[in-house]
Amino acid sequence: MTANVTTSKERTPPEFTHVPFRVARAAETAVQMGLVTLETDLTIETELRHFIGGAVGTDIGHGQPPTILHSRIACDDQVTVENLTAMKERFADALALFPPGYHFDVIGYGCTSASLLIGEDTVQAIVKSHVDVAHVTTPLTGARRALKAVGARNIGYLAPYISEISEKMCFLLEDDGFEIGAAATFGEGRDSIVGCIHPKSILDAIDAIISSATIPLDAIFISCTSLKCATIIAIAESKYGIPIISSNSAIAWDMARLARLAMSANEKGLLFQQD
Missing domain, CATH: 3.40.50.1860 (Rossmann fold)
Known part of the structure; x- marks a missing residue:
């Protein structure tokens, strides 16, 4: 079906009522989580939702589920030492795709082997140099x-x-x-x-x-x-x-721990039963 579009000159638009709004205070916002995942990864985003599903804030965003924002980092499909370490120079482009000026409580970088090869401390330093974030973790960490x-x-x-x-x-x-x-x-x-x-x-x-x-x-x-x-x-x-x-249960558990989320342990494994 083709819509019959008319110009604004042919019709009278409705009269819009301006309604008030307020901006949530910091204490009312949910925990803000970020994930940088590989261009080729088909799994981590779905599994992160599984493992963090049912979690709520205990400090920030008390009782509210967390917000999770995603970005992807360019990578080669062939997993080699050279290709994995090349991602070190690609963080800036991936992190720039997060909303500007956004504060994160925790960001996870979703590559176990690249975290090993680039270095966990290096990954953390790179992410913190580009994004306002309290904690950074990786699957290896x-x-x-x-x-x-x-x-x-x-x-x-x-x-x-x-x-x-x-x-x-x-x-x-x-x-x-x-x-x-x-x-x-x-x-x-x-x-x-x-x-x-x-x-x-x-x-x-x-x-x-x-x-x-x-x-x-x-x-x-x-x-x-x-x-x-x-x-x-x-x-x-x-x-x-x-x-x-x-790797996915580990990074989800660590992100939740760093963000002080109260977690559900159902069908997630013995790790999530730890205090």
Whole structure:
């Protein structure tokens, strides 16, 4: 159907009443969260909503759900050390797409391996230099804190990455005091494919890690925000009785913790039952 558009000269417009409004005071606004996600990531935005779903502010925006704003950072689909570290020079463009002058309580940068290669402190400094934000975190930062929060020492490690990146990640975790009792990788170098790996394949990989572990495991860390883990975490935890921490559950938990949100733990994993 084609609309019959007439000009303003042919019709008399309605008389508009100007109605008053007020601007919310700082104490009335919700917690403001931001997420910088990769151009190629098909997963993190959906899973962040899952893990933070039901959360409300306890200090800022008391009783209100948080506001979450997203921006995307340009990246190459092929996951290599060179391509990941190249994102360091692309933060400014991604952060400039957030509303100007906006204050964030927390911003998460959604790439585990790039956080490792660029450096967590460097990521934090870059974000804070471009945006008014109180806290910055990454999936790697969140995972390191989460593994300590659940009391893990002996851990299993699952990633989709090429071996060079996986090895660097395991070395960092060992430097943190964790012992890697078993490790596995899908060996896929394209992020667009990683985001399509079936959750059942992730469950099967967890089974393989448990079976091959050289020591009893206290937890398993599944590294990469593109891996779809939200629907299988509770299933795997019920089967094996240990925390399963994914990159997305870790960054969501850490963002919520930093923003002092009261969280719902339903179907989100043992991590979200921590005080």
